[in-house]
Amino acid sequence: MEGFVPVVGIEIHVELKTKSKAFCSCSAGYGGEPNSRCCPVCLGMPGTLPVLNGEAVRLSALAAVATGCTVAKRFHFDRKNYFYPDLPKGYQITQRDTPIGRDGAVRISVGGAEKEIRIERIQLEEDAGKLIHRPGDGVTLCDFNRCGVPLIEIVSRPDMRSAAEAAAYVAEIRRIMRFYGISDCKMNEGSLRCDVNVSVMREGSDAPGVRCEIKNINSLNFTAKAVEAEFRRQCDIVSRGGTVVMETRRFNEDTGETERMRDKETAVDYRFIREADLPDVTLDDPFIEDLSREVGRTPEERMREWRERWDLREDDASVICFSREMADYFERAAAACADPRAVTSLTVGTVIPEFGDRAPFPPEHLARAADLFTAGRLTSTAVRKLIKIMADSGLDPDGAARENGLLTLSDRNEIRALVECAAAADPRSVSDVRRGKSKAKAAIVGGVMRLSRGSADPRITAEEVDAFFAEDGD
Ligand SMILES: [Zn+2]
Structure with missing residues (x-):
């Protein structure tokens, strides 16, 4: 593979998070009894007419804005004709001539190097059904519940030059789609899947060779592996x-190799025709301006800002920026505390692992808990305990810490009083120290810890024990 680089372009299919299907009122939810979510429209019965789902248009236009695409102000749909048992209509409604989005880009970061991956187009279309090959008797069953579920196809330019870049691009698209509630992007449920185009190019050249398409990859890991395997094969x-x-090829997850698909699709003529049953759609400027406002700062812009403003590590920023709820929450908490690094480590280390996207108390409370930790009033164990207690009890951080005895004792007078008690209770260690065995001070420190149930600040305790014996000697 010396002297060659892979040239990779990716088509990502993302199912939109609408309640109903693209052209009828059937449920678009995942699962359901086979064929329980179908009607004459999505089954393509003669004489039926599709009605466009407005939310599907809104979400696909939102996806276009969020990926820097220009939104088509006027578009129509086209029929892509082909025969396959999972497509009862005999054609798919899609967009060939007037995709809803064009000429966008997203930024990825691999090994600290940033790169822009251009997006050629985003088109709104409908999903097909599912074929279930029953093991044993060779029978294939059809489930049409997914027929007509709205999806967008996001087509990149062939800008990626490694398996890692391909996986990073798919991850970034997934982040954006989840962040704006466009799709839940559950790759295991097929709501995000990729077709990956790979060719090889001699280093220093700008003319890639013939490309092969690897169909229907359903994980980030397999995206990278499929690119590597196909690159190896072509080299x-x-x-x-x-x-x-x-x-057209597919990735065999068991062998880790790509293999030619039995049904070659390369020579199919789809006989595209304009979909005459759906009227042209016009999007006005206020509609598109509203979407731009809704997009606001993109996840990528926010993560950059956090790195510059609060010195966040890239992987911490990436974990926090997985959902918009958590990104908003984190920003409010970080802005309200003395040391955003403490909020970062509590968010990544405790809040997200315990509560996922939805933190169960206000961000100001997280900021206050972080401040108590930064000021040394809470140990790292105590602050984690405090977060769980606040979530269960609804108490504010100060109240919860006090009621549960989590605060570190740092008042010098109180600690001094405990040192005197501990010394009075342990005359033997006291006389050992006085005879020069300064190691016996540890017993007095231990006594203070027992009396304070572990809450005494260790540094102040040690200083007060020293002071007690120093005054004693005068
Ligand atoms: Zn239907």
């Missing part, structure tokens, strides 16, 4: 003087 062919054939 092998080219370096032996062979020619790569344009074809």
Whole structure:
């Protein structure tokens, strides 16, 4: 593979988070009894007419704005004709001529290097059904519940040059789609899947070779592995003087290799025609301006800002910026506290692992808990305990810490009084110290810890024990 680089472009299919399907009122939710979420429209019965779902248009336009695309102010739909048992209509409603979004870009970061990946187009279309191959008797069953579920296809330019960049791009698209509530992007439920185009190019050249498409990849890990395997395969062919054939392939998760798909789709003529049953759609400027306001600062912009303003590490920023709720929450808490690093570590280390996206108390309370920790009033164990107690009890941080005895005792007078008690209770250690065995001071420190049930500040305790014996000697 010396002397070659992979050239990768990706088509990502994202199912939109609408309640109903794209062109009828059937539920678009995942699952359900097979064929229980269908009607004459999504089954393509003669004489039925589709009605466009406005929320599907809004979400796909939002996706276009969030990825820097230009939104089409007027668009129509096209029919892509082909026969397959999971497509009862015999055609898919999609957008060939007038995609809802064009010419966008997202930024990715791999190993500290930033890069822009351009997006060629985003089109709104409908999903097909699912074929279930029943093991044993060779029977294939059809479930049409997914037929007509709205999805967008996001087509990148071939800008990626490694498996890591391909995975980072898919991860960034997934982040954006989740962040704005466009899709839940559950790759295991098929609501985000990728077709990856790979070709090889000689280093220093700008002419990639023939590309192969690897269909239907459903995880980030497999995206990277499929790119690596296909790159290896093509390098092998080219370096032996062979020619790569344009074809559709799939990634075999068991062997880790790509293999030619039995049903070759390369020579299919889809006979695109304009979808005459749906009227043209016009989006006015106020609608698009509203979407821009809704997008606001993108996740990528926020993460950059956090790194610059609060010195966040890239992977911490990435964990926090997984959802908009958590990103908003974190920003409010970090802005309200003395040391945003404490809020960062509590958010990443405790709040997200315990409560996921939805923190169960106000961000100001998290900021206050972080401040108590920064000021040394809470140990790291105590502050984690406090967060769980606040979530269960609804108490504010000061109240919860006091009621549960979590605060570190740091009042010198109180600690001094405890030192005197501990000394009075342990005359033997006191006389040991006086005879020069300064190691016996540890017993007095231990006594203070017992009396304070572990809450005495260790540094102040040690100083007060020293002071007690120093005055004693005068
Ligand atoms: Zn339907």
